[in-house]
Amino acid sequence: MGRRSDHSRAELAEMILAEGHRQMAEVGFARFSAREVAKRIGYSIGTLYNVFGTLDRLILAINSRTFALWSEALRARLAAAEGVDRIRALVEGYFAFARENSNLWMAIYDHRLPAGMEMPEEEDRLRGGLTEIVAAEVAAALPEHRREAAPRLARSLVATVHGHCAFALNGSFALMGEGEPVELALARVREALAAAAQ
Amino acid sequence: MGRRSDHSRAELAEMILAEGHRQMAEVGFARFSAREVAKRIGYSIGTLYNVFGTLDRLILAINSRTFALWSEALRARLAAAEGVDRIRALVEGYFAFARENSNLWMAIYDHRLPAGMEMPEEEDRLRGGLTEIVAAEVAAALPEHRREAAPRLARSLVATVHGHCAFALNGSFALMGEGEPVELALARVREALAAAAQ
DNA sequence: TTAAAATATTCGACACTGTTCAATTTAATG
DNA sequence: CATTAAATTGAACAGTGTCGAATATTTTAA
Numbered sequence: 001m002g003r004r005s006d007h008s009r010a011e012l013a014e015m016i017l018a019e020g021h022r023q024m025a026e027v028g029f030a031r032f033s034a035r036e037v038a039k040r041i042g043y044s045i046g047t048l049y050n051v052f053g054t055l056d057r058l059i060l061a062i063n064s065r066t067f068a069l070w071s072e073a074l075r076a077r078l079a080a081a082e083g084v085d086r087i088r089a090l091v092e093g094y095f096a097f098a099r100e101n102s103n104l105w106m107a108i109y110d111h112r113l114p115a116g117m118e119m120p121e122e123e124d125r126l127r128g129g130l131t132e133i134v135a136a137e138v139a140a141a142l143p144e145h146r147r148e149a150a151p152r153l154a155r156s157l158v159a160t161v162h163g164h165c166a167f168a169l170n171g172s173f174a175l176m177g178e179g180e181p182v183e184l185a186l187a188r189v190r191e192a193l194a195a196a197a198q
Numbered sequence: 199m200g201r202r203s204d205h206s207r208a209e210l211a212e213m214i215l216a217e218g219h220r221q222m223a224e225v226g227f228a229r230f231s232a233r234e235v236a237k238r239i240g241y242s243i244g245t246l247y248n249v250f251g252t253l254d255r256l257i258l259a260i261n262s263r264t265f266a267l268w269s270e271a272l273r274a275r276l277a278a279a280e281g282v283d284r285i286r287a288l289v290e291g292y293f294a295f296a297r298e299n300s301n302l303w304m305a306i307y308d309h310r311l312p313a314g315m316e317m318p319e320e321e322d323r324l325r326g327g328l329t330e331i332v333a334a335e336v337a338a339a340l341p342e343h344r345r346e347a348a349p350r351l352a353r354s355l356v357a358t359v360h361g362h363c364a365f366a367l368n369g370s371f372a373l374m375g376e377g378e379p380v381e382l383a384l385a386r387v388r389e390a391l392a393a394a395a396q
Numbered sequence: 397t398t399a400a401a402a403t404a405t406t407c408g409a410c411a412c413t414g415t416t417c418a419a420t421t422t423a424a425t426g
Numbered sequence: 427c428a429t430t431a432a433a434t435t436g437a438a439c440a441g442t443g444t445c446g447a448a449t450a451t452t453t454t455a456a
Contacts, residue, residue, distance in 0.1 A: 009404090030310065034443070044406050046445085055443060109368065110308065112228065124373060131374060155374050156362070156382045163361020164354070170307065175322060176329060176353050184354045191393040192386055207433090232414070242435050244417085253414060 013051050015041050020062045021104070028103040029110035034058065059111050060123055066104040067126045073097045074133050087193065090137055091161055091186045098165050106169065134158055141193050149196050157192060161185045211249050213239050218260045219302070226301040227308035232256065257309050258321060264302040265324045271295045272331050285391065288335055289359055289384045296363050304367065332356055339391050347394050355390060359383045 020037045027033075034055055038045045052058040074093045081089035098105040113119065135154035139147050164185035167173045173181050218235045225231075232253055236246045250256040272291045279287035296303040311317065333352035337345050362383035365371045371379050 012404095028310075033441085035441085045443085046407070047405055049444070050404075109364070112226075112304075112368070119369075119373065127370070127373065152376070152382070155371065155376050156386060159361040159365045159371075159379075159382070160358045160386055161361070162364065163357040163359070166307070166364065167357045167360065170310070171317075172325070173353065173357075175317065175325065178350070178353050181357075184350070184357070188354060188358055188386065188390055191389050194393075195389040210433095231412085233412090243414085244436070245434055247415070248433075 009051070012043075012047075016043075016048055016051060016058070017061055017065060020058055021065050024059075024062050024066075024107050025101065025104050029059075029107040032059070032107075056111075056114055056117060059107070060113075060120065062104075063108045063111060064123050064126050066101065066108060067123075067130060069101075070097050070105075071126070071130050071133060074130070078133070078137070086137055087141060087189060088186060090134065091189060092182060094161050095165055095168065095182050095185070098169060102169055109166070131155060131158055138193070141197075143197055146196055153192065153196055157189050160188050160192070164188075207249070210241075210245075214241075214246055214249060214256070215259055215263060218256055219263050222257075222260050222264075222305050223299065223302050227257075227305040230257070230305075254309075254312055254315060257305070258311075258318065260302075261306045261309060262321050262324050264299065264306060265321075265328060267299075268295050268303075269324070269328050269331060272328070276331070276335070284335055285339060285387060286384060288332065289387060290380060292359050293363055293366065293380050293383070296367060300367055307364070329353065329356055336391070339395075341395055344394055351390065351394055355387050358386050358390070362386075 016037060019041050020032075020034075023037055023040070024032055034048055035045050037058075038048045048058070052061070074090065074097070077089045077093035077096075078086060131154060134157060135151050138154045138157065139150035142150060142153075164173075164181050167178075168181035173179075178184065214235060217239045218230075218232075221235055221238070222230055232246055233243050235256075236243045246256070250259070272288065272295070275287045275291035275294075276284060329352060332355060333349050336352045336355065337348035340348060340351075362371075362379050365376075366379035371377075376382065
């Protein structure tokens with residue numbers, strides 16, 4: 001075969017992904033360039049396309065990695081919040097990751113699948129993973145006789161916090177004169193949990 | 199002057215804007231092309247840049263127009279909901295506009311101002327206008343001794359509904375198995391209003 | 397060891413994109 | 427009509443994603 005020295009196919013894919021992820025973090029979705037990624041790892045643009053097939057699949061893989069890191073960050077926050085306010089830890093962790101990785105976080109929502117291409121299974125699983133973390137905490141925050149409401153409520157609370165986080169990062173809240181988006185989101189989450197509890 | 203037949207400068211700007219808005223509605227932010235807009239109105243690309251200066255300013259103007267239409271649609275819904283459930287009318291109107299104009303609605307959030315360029319005053323005013331509509335309804339839904347809480351609560355509720363709407367349109371809710379995002383958002387809004395009322 | 401097969405990689409070509417600006421056309425004015 | 431001023435053009439530039447024929451490399455078979 002024509003493989004170059006010591007890079008297996010999987011290792012090459014990993015190189016591209018790692019450099020792509022780095023690039024996305026640095027310049028963001030709008031300025032992301034596959035050619036630039038290829039240049040930085042010392043391969044030609046053609047090789048990149050041979051490995052990932054299309055730009056959309058590469059971006060999908062990059063966003064998957066971001067999702068994995070995000071879930072990991074949330075789990076770490078929760079582990080460190082043993083006993084204390086776990087709901088607050090969750091909401092603050094959500095915002096903290098988005099703020100500290102704004103380009104990566106926004107790229108998740110900047111990217112749209114082209115018509116006719118559906119989400120690969122692994123991506124789907126990863127995104128569901130984050131919701132499951134929230135669902136588990138929501139369930140724990142509810143009295144036992146209300147636990148069946150947890151999955152649907154979790155979806156809604158993720159959307160609620162997402163909305164506040166998106167407005168915080170894109171400047172909408174700043175334009176409206178809002179300075180404490182995290183507290184605002186947390187208040188909404190608390191109300192919803194309290195309402196679901198009884 | 200070299201102006202062509204019967205088009206004044208303002209009329210030309212309006213032509214570009216109208217065609218740009220049409221294009222954005224048809225193909226969406228990612229496939230939007232200034233060249234294509236110029237071609238469709240029978241002017242060269244250079245003229246378009248002479249009028250709007252930069253692509254960002256054109257997109258900003260297009261998104262402004264969308265905001266104006268959105269506010270108008272909400273006002274119309276509220277006017278038709280005399281006496282009946284105005285909060286429901288507001289939430290359903292929010293979703294309806296986004297769904298019926300998904301490319302235009304998403305373009306508002308797809309576009310990011312380049313560093314160093316701040317939001318023109320007219321845009322700022324238009325966006326604030328939408329929040330004011332919500333703030334007025336929120337105030338009306340609260341007892342008098344709680345009215346001062348309306349502006350901040352309104353910002354939060356807009357963010358809440360935005361989050362649910364974004365997930366509905368980008369397919370996140372579908373992937374999570376959620377089929378009724380509007381009802382979900384409405385439930386959160388009702389809870390927040392009830393909590394703020396007492 | 398050598399020839400053949402299989403795989404990896406490259407690179408140029410294509411059709412786009414936003415952006416700029418000297419040259420040109422058009423209309424209004426003296 | 428000549429001049430001036432404004433509007434408009436379109437070529438040039440540096441990018442982009444995408445594709446595929448040609449090339450290079452490695453593995454396998456003889």
